[in-house]
Amino acid sequence: MTDLIVLREDLEEHIKQGELEDKGPTHQAQAWLRAVQEIESRAADFRVSFQQRGASSEGSSWRSSYKLGCEAAECLKEVQRLKTQKNNLLPQLIPAPPPAVVPQPISSASIVDAEKTLSEIRSLLEDNEAPVIGIYGLGGIGKTTLLKAINNEPASRFDLVIWVTVSNELDILKVQEDIAVRLGYSRPGKGQGQTLLAHPTDRVNTLLSALSRRNFLLLLDDLWEKLDLEAVGVPFSSSFRNGSKVPLLNSESSWTLFCEKIGKGEDQWNDLSIRSLAEAVCQKCGGLPITLITVGRAMADGTTHGEWKEALMALKGIPVELGDMTEVLILLEFSFDRL
Numbered sequence: 001m002t003d004l005i006v007l008r009e010d011l012e013e014h015i016k017q018g019e020l021e022d023k024g025p026t027h028q029a030q031a032w033l034r035a036v037q038e039i040e041s042r043a044a045d046f047r048v049s050f051q052q053r054g055a056s057s058e059g060s061s062w063r064s065s066y067k068l069g070c071e072a073a074e075c076l077k078e079v080q081r082l083k084t085q086k087n088n089l090l091p092q093l094i095p096a097p098p099p100a101v102v103p104q105p106i107s108s109a110s111i112v113d114a115e116k117t118l119s120e121i122r123s124l125l126e127d128n129e130a131p132v133i134g135i136y137g138l139g140g141i142g143k144t145t146l147l148k149a150i151n152n153e154p155a156s157r158f159d160l161v162i163w164v165t166v167s168n169e170l171d172i173l174k175v176q177e178d179i180a181v182r183l184g185y186s187r188p189g190k191g192q193g194q195t196l197l198a199h200p201t202d203r204v205n206t207l208l209s210a211l212s213r214r215n216f217l218l219l220l221d222d223l224w225e226k227l228d229l230e231a232v233g234v235p236f237s238s239s240f241r242n243g244s245k246v247p248l249l250n251s252e253s254s255w256t257l258f259c260e261k262i263g264k265g266e267d268q269w270n271d272l273s274i275r276s277l278a279e280a281v282c283q284k285c286g287g288l289p290i291t292l293i294t295v296g297r298a299m300a301d302g303t304t305h306g307e308w309k310e311a312l313m314a315l316k317g318i319p320v321e322l323g324d325m326t327e328v329l330i331l332l333e334f335s336f337d338r339l
Helices: 002-019 027-051 062-086 114-125 143-152 172-182 200-212 251-262 272-284 289-298 305-314 325-337
Strands: 023-025 093-095 132-135 160-167 216-223 243-246
Touching: 002 023, 002 027, 002 062, 002 093, 023 027, 027 062, 114 132, 114 143, 132 143, 143 216, 160 172, 172 200, 251 272, 251 289, 272 289, 272 305
Parallel strands: 132 243, 160 216
Antiparallel strands: 023 093
16 A cells, blocks of 8 residues: 555656646546545545454454455455556646636726726627627727736636737738647647647648637737638638627716826816817827827926917817827827927
8 A cells, every 4th residue: 555655646746747847637647546545545444444343342253354354355456456557647747728818917007997898898798699899999099908908807708718919910820829829739849739730721620620619718919900710710600790899988088087197187177268278189189098198298287278279289280080100109299399
């Protein structure tokens, strides 16, 4: 029995070391450990019965001795079987299954109305009629921060959450590999696990097969153009016609953030004419957090009607709805000039 206990302790230590390499015990190894624990418990019970046999009125009888002898023989037979079986446990460790969620680092900066938007997204995630949800807006509006917040939440409904950064230069192979890594595959040349096959059709079929067996959430960040999910290998029925868009920062939320960065409460504007000019400047920021923050901070010392009018004139050429990053840069330049 001592030899079996040593074998168990060795395997448990091997498993502990494997965890440092993201490996876990095979189902056979787990079953073997459970069987060893059971026989250890039986052996402990046998020892107690053997020690107490003299205390019973029939303790030294032939019948009780025969019963204990049979139990001892069965225990010895099971111990020998487990010792032999241990040598056949190959492999004992396999790559551990990927965690349901890989947390993404998230900025500590708050997003105005973030909880309201997150609540809307959570609601849509529960809606089977909206399999695709788009969070849209110009760069810097906080889309990635919201997406990370969704990623980092406990995966109650989904058994796997997959994060992929697409970027403006779409690379299908990279997208496929990012998804494959979350499914337990290794990148080519990295790690010792299985990699995706080279042929495009094989890659697509492998991902389709693996994802079809999972209840997953795919989060695509920094997406600049239409992505054909079926061409990537993501199960997606053509019958799914409906999608949902989640915009960010309406006029009310923009004004709240703008006032916060100026250092004024929304109800602390004593001069209504200055407030009117400030609201017009806020509108020029197009609901974009990065411009609302920088312009708001730049105007924090603006206390006179003339200063706010001058600011509005400097931003005269910018439309209420920002069309491209050029207009964003003008707003940032304006903020820089006021430093």
